[in-house]
Amino acid sequence: MEIREMTSLSQSNRDRILWILASSNGKLERSRLRKRMAMKYVDLDPILLKLAREGKIRIYEEIISLI
Numbered sequence: 001m002e003i004r005e006m007t008s009l010s011q012s013n014r015d016r017i018l019w020i021l022a023s024s025n026g027k028l029e030r031s032r033l034r035k036r037m038a039m040k041y042v043d044l045d046p047i048l049l050k051l052a053r054e055g056k057i058r059i060y061e062e063i064i065s066l067i
Contacts, residue, residue: 013037013047018056018066027065 011019020036021028028036034044048064051057058065 013039014051017047017051021057021064021066027063030059030062030064033064 016037017033020033030041030044030048034041037044048057048059052059055067058067
């Protein structure tokens with residue numbers, strides 16, 4: 001159990017976003033993702049934009065989805 005906790009603590013925000021999306025049937029509203037990440041939009045949006053540029057996610061207005 002201790003190893004699991006260490007892994008989750010060292011998990012990057014990018015990986016957490018992808019994991020949350022995967023566990024939410026591949027899509028989630030931006031506001032719900034922000035709440036689950038416990039981040040402000042100003043911190044979350046640059047990560048989302050980078051993931052979109054890399055082709056990992058798509059952003060449709062308020063919906064974030066895995067590709």
